[in-house]
Amino acid sequence: MQAFAQTADSVAATTKKLEKVRLVAEYFRSRPVEEADQAAVFFSGRAFPAWEERTLQVGGTLLWHTVGEISGKGEAALTAAYRRYGDLGAAAQDLLEHTAPARSSLSVSQLASAFDELARTSTAARKLNLLQDLLRRATAPEAKDVIKIISGDLRIGLRESLVEEAIAKAFDENVKTVQRANMLLGDIRETLRLAAEHKLDQAQMRLFHPIGFMLASPAQDAEEALSYFVRAAVEDKYDGIRAQAHVGGKDDPRVRLFSRTLDEISPAFPELPPALRAFPEPFILDGEILAWSPDTAQALPFSELQKRLGRKKVSEDMLRQVPVVYMAFDVLYAGGELLIEKPLEERRRILEQSFASVPKDGFIVEHGMATENPQGALIFEPAIGTRNGAPRVILAPAVTADSPESLEEIFSGARARGNEGLMIKDVQSPYTPGRRGKSWLKLKKELATLDVVVTAVEWGHGKRNKVLSDYTFAVRDSDKLLNVGKAYSGLTDAEIAEMTEWFKAHTLEDQGFRRTVEPKIVLEVAFNNMMRSSRHESGYALRFPRILRLRTDKSADEIDTLETVKEIFARQASGAKQKEAG
Numbered sequence: 226m227q228a229f230a231q232t233a234d235s236v237a238a239t240t241k242k243l244e245k246v247r248l249v250a251e252y253f254r255s256r257p258v259e260e261a262d263q264a265a266v267f268f269s270g271r272a273f274p275a276w277e278e279r280t281l282q283v284g285g286t287l288l289w290h291t292v293g294e295i296s297g298k299g300e301a302a303l304t305a306a307y308r309r310y311g312d313l314g315a316a317a318q319d320l321l322e323h324t325a326p327a328r329s330s331l332s333v334s335q336l337a338s339a340f341d342e343l344a345r346t347s348t349a350a351r352k353l354n355l356l357q358d359l360l361r362r363a364t365a366p367e368a369k370d371v372i373k374i375i376s377g378d379l380r381i382g383l384r385e386s387l388v389e390e391a392i393a394k395a396f397d398e399n400v401k402t403v404q405r406a407n408m409l410l411g412d413i414r415e416t417l418r419l420a421a422e423h424k425l426d427q428a429q430m431r432l433f434h435p436i437g438f439m440l441a442s443p444a445q446d447a448e449e450a451l452s453y454f455v456r457a458a459v460e461d462k463y464d465g466i467r468a469q470a471h472v473g474g475k476d477d478p479r480v481r482l483f484s485r486t487l488d489e490i491s492p493a494f495p496e497l498p499p500a501l502r503a504f505p506e507p508f509i510l511d512g513e514i515l516a517w518s519p520d521t522a523q524a525l526p527f528s529e530l531q532k533r534l535g536r537k538k539v540s541e542d543m544l545r546q547v548p549v550v551y552m553a554f555d556v557l558y559a560g561g562e563l564l565i566e567k568p569l570e571e572r573r574r575i576l577e578q579s580f581a582s583v584p585k586d587g588f589i590v591e592h593g594m595a596t597e598n599p600q601g602a603l604i605f606e607p608a609i610g611t612r613n614g615a616p617r618v619i620l621a622p623a624v625t626a627d628s629p630e631s632l633e634e635i636f637s638g639a640r641a642r643g644n645e646g647l648m649i650k651d652v653q654s655p656y657t658p659g660r661r662g663k664s665w666l667k668l669k670k671e672l673a674t675l676d677v678v679v680t681a682v683e684w685g686h687g688k689r690n691k692v693l694s695d696y697t698f699a700v701r702d703s704d705k706l707l708n709v710g711k712a713y714s715g716l717t718d719a720e721i722a723e724m725t726e727w728f729k730a731h732t733l734e735d736q737g738f739r740r741t742v743e744p745k746i747v748l749e750v751a752f753n754n755m756m757r758s759s760r761h762e763s764g765y766a767l768r769f770p771r772i773l774r775l776r777t778d779k780s781a782d783e784i785d786t787l788e789t790v791k792e793i794f795a796r797q798a799s800g801a802k803q804k805e806a807g
């Protein structure tokens with residue numbers, strides 16, 4: 226681990242991206258492939274490759290106790306060190322400087338085995354033992370990195386995309402080829418191995434390994450939404466949970482649904498796999514899981530769907546009370562072929578054909594949903610349903626729009642159908658996994674909302690003095706989290722109570738009235754406007770922020786960035802000027 230820790234320190238010491246890439250490439254070249262490949266996972270700030278569902282299940286509190294214990298200095302000293310560095314890894318390094326062994330007896334592969342064991346172990350006491358044993362074998366700088374990897378972020382300004390670049394540089398491969406292989410495999414370890422053998426062209430899409438989701442950029446208004454491309458496909462923006470469906474086809478009964486964080490979520494929606502199994506060929510769909518009213522053939526609000534989330538087992542009652550559907554809007558793999566490089570209009574054609582290919586016997590293929598196109602004609606889209614007629618998998622209706630007026634009209638229709646707004650997509654665009662570009666635009670009602678992560682919480686006032694109800698939240702600026710505001714309301718009492726328990730268990734530092742917490746809880750916040758402010762590190766403050774909802778489907782990696790905050794601020798300023806002028 227020594228070489229790893231030294232490289233990580235050098236990478237942290239420079240702000241230059243190219244230099245970071247050079248340092249990691251040099252490390253990869255200097256180590257045996259069996260070590261470099263595992264280190265690639267750790268450099269990406271992960272304990273396991275992206276596609277894996279395993280997690281360490283080690284919370285901040287457990288780490289905190291472990292460090293306090295093995296340093297022999299107790300938790301008060303740790304709190305003081307944490308205040309100095311604002312980071313548990315760095316605080317641990319400081320405290321362990323004198324107690325940790327001067328020479329390491331921990332190798333990269335031993336760290337990987339220790340992570341395997343931690344993931345397998347479910348009791349807290351046993352985890353504590355394993356962690357203590359692990360950290361006792363590490364030197365102080367190594368312990369810092371181990372703790373940071375466990376917390377899910379190495380914080381040395383290295384994202385997986387830079388690790389891809391380092392692999393390309395180390396093994397003299399094209400960056401695009403490395404990116405493509407890593408996207409298909411979802412496994413940076415295997416990507417490195419193939420690059421080292423110059424066999425990246427062998428990387429193949431694997432069914433049941435999720436690939437990254439294509440993301441959308443916000444559009445201000447109908448005019449902007451049509452300004453980036455010539456022909457637009459327009460779909461309703463449904464308010465549910467994004468899910469990638471992998472279907473094995475008639476020779477393989479497996480069906481798996483993956484969330485945006487690439488976790489498997491099929492067990493939460495047991496009614497969907499049987500319907501998805503109707504597709505005769507192996508197939509990967511992109512779509513949204515929605516709470517659905519079969520009576521009105523419309524989506525129910527997200528709050529309904531939320532009742533089904535976070536449960537280990539879904540009761541029969543729940544299945545009846547909150548039926549769900551899978552609204553399919555894209556296809557990524559069909560007919561034995563990866564389709565992401567094909568333009569959307571062609572993918573859409575294949576998607577429609579796939580619905581048509583579902584055999585009629587045993588499954589009822591019915592009209593799932595009706596929408597009006599801008600010319601006033603009704604479009605009926607097919608759905609795969611159950612025997613009693615309730616739809617389960619619906620082809621998302623799509624219409625074309627070429628003027629802001631027609632878009633406005635479709636927008637009103639979408640709102641009337643109870644949906645959030647519209648998605649406007651370039652019909653000629655390929656599917657770009659994991660990227661937020663201007664080929665998919667979202668048009669929502671709020672002027673702007675931000676996805677932020679909670680960094681600190683405070684006890685509430687009045688009747689809320691027993692719950693942690695005031696949240697300070699941050700946006701991301703590369704590897705740093707910068708606070709932009711504080712919000713008091715928006716969640717239900719039940720949610721606040723549940724979050725209070727979570728924050729208690731994931732406190733990094735207890736300052737009495739306030740606790741800094743693990744930055745994991747993502748919120749969507751709306752606000753009236755934005756000001757420049759020296760109160761928060763971001764340099765901005767949101768005015769009258771309101772929590773719209775918890776985004777359990779998003780991880781802290783996916784929150785909005787300081788860049789977006791600046792864009793919204795600039796837009797707001799130019800909007801104000803236009804108003805003055807007008």
Ligand code: AMP
Pocket residue numbers: 440441460461462463464465466467513554621648667
């Ligand atoms: P946001 O979560 O606000 O960044 O908006 C993007 C999300 O909208 C996607 O990740 C999907 O979960 C969701 N969505 C709803 N309807 C659609 C649609 N028709 N096409 C693509 N994404 C959609």
